[in-house]
Amino acid sequence: xxxxxxxxxxxxxxxxxxxxxxxxxxxxxxxxxxxxxxxxxxxxxxxxxxxxxxxxxxxxxxxxxxxxxxxxxxxxxxxxxxxxxxxxxxxxxxxxxxxxxxxxxxxxxxxxxxxxxxxxxxxxxxxxxxxxxxxxxxxxxxxxxxxxxxxxxxxxxxxxxxxxxxxxxxxxxxxxxxxxxxxxxxxxxxxxxxxxxxxxxxxxxxxxxxxxxxxxxxxxxxxxxxxxxxxxxxxxxxxxxxxxxxxxxxxxxxxxxxxxxxxxxxxxxxxxxxxxxxxxxxxxxxxxxxxxxxxxxxxxxxxxxxxxxxxxxxxxxxxxxxxxx
Numbered sequence: 001x002x003x004x005x006x007x008x009x010x011x012x013x014x015x016x017x018x019x020x021x022x023x024x025x026x027x028x029x030x031x032x033x034x035x036x037x038x039x040x041x042x043x044x045x046x047x048x049x050x051x052x053x054x055x056x057x058x059x060x061x062x063x064x065x066x067x068x069x070x071x072x073x074x075x076x077x078x079x080x081x082x083x084x085x086x087x088x089x090x091x092x093x094x095x096x097x098x099x100x101x102x103x104x105x106x107x108x109x110x111x112x113x114x115x116x117x118x119x120x121x122x123x124x125x126x127x128x129x130x131x132x133x134x135x136x137x138x139x140x141x142x143x144x145x146x147x148x149x150x151x152x153x154x155x156x157x158x159x160x161x162x163x164x165x166x167x168x169x170x171x172x173x174x175x176x177x178x179x180x181x182x183x184x185x186x187x188x189x190x191x192x193x194x195x196x197x198x199x200x201x202x203x204x205x206x207x208x209x210x211x212x213x214x215x216x217x218x219x220x221x222x223x224x225x226x227x228x229x230x231x232x233x234x235x236x237x238x239x240x241x242x243x244x245x246x247x248x249x250x251x252x253x254x255x256x257x258x259x260x261x262x263x264x265x266x267x268x269x270x271x272x273x274x275x276x277x278x279x280x281x282x283x284x285x286x287x288x289x290x291x292x293x294x295x296x297x298x299x300x301x302x303x304x305x306x307x308x309x310x311x312x313x314x315x316x317x318x319x320x321x322x323x324x325x
Contacts, residue, residue: 035066042078046130047071056130075130080194083145085152086120087199106149108204115161116207120199121173123148123180125191132190140189147187151179165201165211173198 038061039045045057047064048071057072064070086107088099109119125144127133137143155176159168177196184191203211275282 031066034068035063037062037064037072039072039074040076042076043074044077044130046073046075046134048073053131053135073130073134075127075133077127077130079126081125081127083123083125083141083148084120084199085122085145085149086118109153109156109164111159111161111164112157113160116204117156117161117164118200118202118204119152119156119164120201121152121176122197122199124194124197126194127190128192129190132188134190136188136190140191143187143189144184144191147183148176148180151176151183154179161203165203169198169201 037045039057039059041059043059045062047054047057049065050069051071054070062072064072086103088101088103089096090099091097104118107118107120109117111117123144133140152172155172156164158175159172164172173196177193180196181193184193202208271282271286
């Protein structure tokens with residue numbers, strides 16, 4: 001027997017001796033690889049037995065029937081997912097990076113006044129029912145994109161292009177979110193819509209310069225209106241306040257004059273009543289009261305008789321005096 005034949009015989013002997021162990025090891029390894037599954041903390045596992053739904057398992061280490069008898073699908077039920085329309089994000093670092101591809105087919109919208117708008121939006125959603133997500137709709141992700149595009153076109157089509165581009169953006173997003181959730185419930189695809197965000201809304205590129213010019217003119221108009229209202233609010237209230245103050249002063253003056261005249265008339269009537277009762281006494285009292293009120297105000301005087309010869313002795317001749325007849 002040659003050396004080569006001896007080697008072949010030796011290897012045959014080893015294969016016969018250790019073949020069963022190798023086959024057993026391969027069997028055990030295959031068993032472990034096809035029966036042990038790990039479900040992540042944000043996932044749940046849906047197990048199919050020969051293609052039919054069997055059960056749903058929780059996160060952690062799980063076992064299924066080996067050798068393809070059972071198959072597991074991991075569904076990220078605790079993770080927020082999203083679909084982008086009109087653009088694609090290719091990378092996120094310090095600054096988001098976007099794809100250069102053209103997605104204008106899905107972002108071009110026809111508004112209710114038959115104008116075009118380029119609408120980019122994001123749909124954020126969660127999978128809340130993994131069974132419905134896998135078995136109710138053939139391709140739930142593709143179906144969701146189609147439904148989202150349909151809902152957005154309807155929301156934009158119910159409004160004018162100016163509303164979509166300016167004040168109606170939030171209303172469009174809210175209405176589209178409600179409509180999309182209604183479609184998901186009707187299709188029973190197990191998806192819950194968290195939020196719809198309008199990323200960017202612009203007029204088509206061909207008319208964008210004209211539209212920007214119109215927007216600038218409208219902004220200038222609003223600025224002028226605000227300035228005019230500001231000047232109006234600064235002048236008119238002040239004028240109204242001054243007019244009101246003048247009226248109040250006039251009313252106070254009139255009331256003071258009327259009250260004074262009324263008081264004088266009352267005093268005169270009271271005096272006249274007393275005068276009727278005692279004319280001489282009243283005359284003397286009036287004279288004395290009048291002199292008491294006047295004399296302190298007229299300064300020093302020299303009182304002489306009619307001929308001017310004799311001077312009354314009760315005078316202070318050392319002060320400056322005024323002669324009077």
